Amino acid sequence: MAYIQFLGAAGTVTGSKHLINTGDVSGKTGFQALVDCGLFQGQKDWRERNWRDTPVPAKEIDAVILTHAHLDHCGWIPRLVKEGFRGPIYATQPTIDLCGIILPDSGHLQEEDADFYNKGKKSKHDPALPLYTFEEAQNSLQYFRPVRVGETAELSPELSFRFVRAAHILGSCMAEVSLRTNGQSKRLLFTGDIGRVLDHKVAPGKVVHWGPQEGEVADIVVMESTYGNRAHPKEDPLPELASLITATARRGGSVVVPAFAIERTQKFVFILKHLMESGAIPRLPVFCDSPMAIKAVEIFLKHDEEYSDETREMIRRYGSPLEWAGFTFASTPEESKKINAVLTPCVIISSSGMVTGGRILHHLAQRLPDPRNLVLFIGFQAPGTRGFAIKSKTEEVKIYGDYVTVRAQVAALEQFSDHADPPELLQWLRTFKNRPGRTYLVHGEPDASGQLRDLMTRELGWDVKVAEYLGKVEVG
Ligand SMILES: [Zn+2]
Numbered sequence: 287m288a289y290i291q292f293l294g295a296a297g298t299v300t301g302s303k304h305l306i307n308t309g310d311v312s313g314k315t316g317f318q319a320l321v322d323c324g325l326f327q328g329q330k331d332w333r334e335r336n337w338r339d340t341p342v343p344a345k346e347i348d349a350v351i352l353t354h355a356h357l358d359h360c361g362w363i364p365r366l367v368k369e370g371f372r373g374p375i376y377a378t379q380p381t382i383d384l385c386g387i388i389l390p391d392s393g394h395l396q397e398e399d400a401d402f403y404n405k406g407k408k409s410k411h412d413p414a415l416p417l418y419t420f421e422e423a424q425n426s427l428q429y430f431r432p433v434r435v436g437e438t439a440e441l442s443p444e445l446s447f448r449f450v451r452a453a454h455i456l457g458s459c460m461a462e463v464s465l466r467t468n469g470q471s472k473r474l475l476f477t478g479d480i481g482r483v484l485d486h487k488v489a490p491g492k493v494v495h496w497g498p499q500e501g502e503v504a505d506i507v508v509m510e511s512t513y514g515n516r517a518h519p520k521e522d523p524l525p526e527l528a529s530l531i532t533a534t535a536r537r538g539g540s541v542v543v544p545a546f547a548i549e550r551t552q553k554f555v556f557i558l559k560h561l562m563e564s565g566a567i568p569r570l571p572v573f574c575d576s577p578m579a580i581k582a583v584e585i586f587l588k589h590d591e592e593y594s595d596e597t598r599e600m601i602r603r604y605g606s607p608l609e610w611a612g613f614t615f616a617s618t619p620e621e622s623k624k625i626n627a628v629l630t631p632c633v634i635i636s637s638s639g640m641v642t643g644g645r646i647l648h649h650l651a652q653r654l655p656d657p658r659n660l661v662l663f664i665g666f667q668a669p670g671t672r673g674f675a676i677k678s679k680t681e682e683v684k685i686y687g688d689y690v691t692v693r694a695q696v697a698a699l700e701q702f703s704d705h706a707d708p709p710e711l712l713q714w715l716r717t718f719k720n721r722p723g724r725t726y727l728v729h730g731e732p733d734a735s736g737q738l739r740d741l742m743t744r745e746l747g748w749d750v751k752v753a754e755y756l757g758k759v760e761v762g
Pocket of ligand 1: 354356359454479
């Protein structure tokens with residue numbers, strides 16, 4: 287019997303990994319494909335699952351279909367390859383380009399974490415090892431295969447798929463999977479993360495113009511539910527953003543923005559430029575601090591085929607951020623450390639977006655104790671992450687083994703989210719041409735998934751369940 291097994295992002299927002307097994311009439315294992323292969327982040331008991339083997343050996347998995355380049359969807363790929371996977375990894379070209387810088391950077395961070403842990407230990411026996419190294423991440427890139435949006439890729443006689451737009455981030459797609467089993471054809475839709483283009487006027491800096499694809503037909507839907515329990519504010523966030531930055535500069539403070547290094551950072555940089563040019567905020571120095579800073583801008587500018595009109599107009603008007611006066615892109619560790627010496631008002635944008643690691647840590651360690659500063663969140667913070675703790679107004683947070691007191695102002699603007707909220711999801715789901723037999727909600731905290739399940743059952747009459755970690759569901 288063909289089945290789907292949820293190997294991650296079930297009961298949590300990270301670690302997306304869904305196994306499709308096509309089954310086999312002779313009883314042996316069928317063709318096996320993973321949809322997404324993400325890293326668990328956040329709470330320790332979830333992170334520890336990054337160290338467990340997949341329930342089926344990695345070398346028996348035949349292919350990976352990757353929806354997009356966020357680490358919680360792609361960050362376990364180097365580990366899968368390290369464990370013996372040798373099949374193709376199908377993704378769009380922008381996703382492949384983004385993975386080409388994100389995965390090696392993730393490997394580098396894994397090595398740094400292991401080194402840091404080992405330095406603190408007295409015994410050199412039993413040293414901490416990285417989940418994968420920079421080199422192992424680079425090695426995994428050879429298995430990527432580009433697939434165009436809308437093109438059908440045949441993976442095996444039983445399994446094919448097509449990417450359709452998800453409108454989440456650059457290159458992001460949903461996967462429409464066709465599965466032939468027991469003489470029947472079944473259609474499975476894996477949404478990956480769903481963007482909010484239907485409401486783009488309140489999602490400023492939106493890059494991706496198309497999607498989510500309307501008029502879907504599916505027998506089974508596996509759908510994200512990150513924002514299943516709350517609607518995004520509908521007001522334009524730019525006036526509030528401008529007043530937060532201006533007030534911080536007036537009191538002599540700096541603005542620290544934890545943000546995903548690619549796309550979210552570039553979009554935010556264009557918004558800052560726009561606010562400066564229109565006189566809404568003072569012309570403060572802006573530092574984009576990421577080892578991938580310059581390459582990230584280049585990839586962002588290369589894939590203009592995915593931009594909204596608004597984004598295309600901003601790029602036409604302002605050109606490449608690499609050329610702007612007052613904007614600094616810090617690629618090396620030395621350039622990053624130099625920012626610590628800037629004690630006059632500035633804006634620092636650095637990753638990781640949920641403060642789980644990376645250079646944002648040293649900026650926060652330095653600037654959190656000063657009440658003149660502002661820490662501004664523009665992205666989702668998963669429970670268990672430092673970002674979640676700071677956003678929840680914790681009094682102190684542990685960074686590099688020391689407790690840092692939080693005296694800086696903390697603010698969050700939810701409008702920059704790249705995830706659809708319940709009204710936007712319903713608007714999209716109502717365009718389906720059929721009522722899917724079953725829908726499984728993934729990629730949500732239990733309360734978010736549960737509330738979205740109830741809403742969809744009530745409003746659409748669909749059969750909706752919340753996926754369980756390692757749970758198997760039959761197809762056909
Ligand atoms: Zn995502």
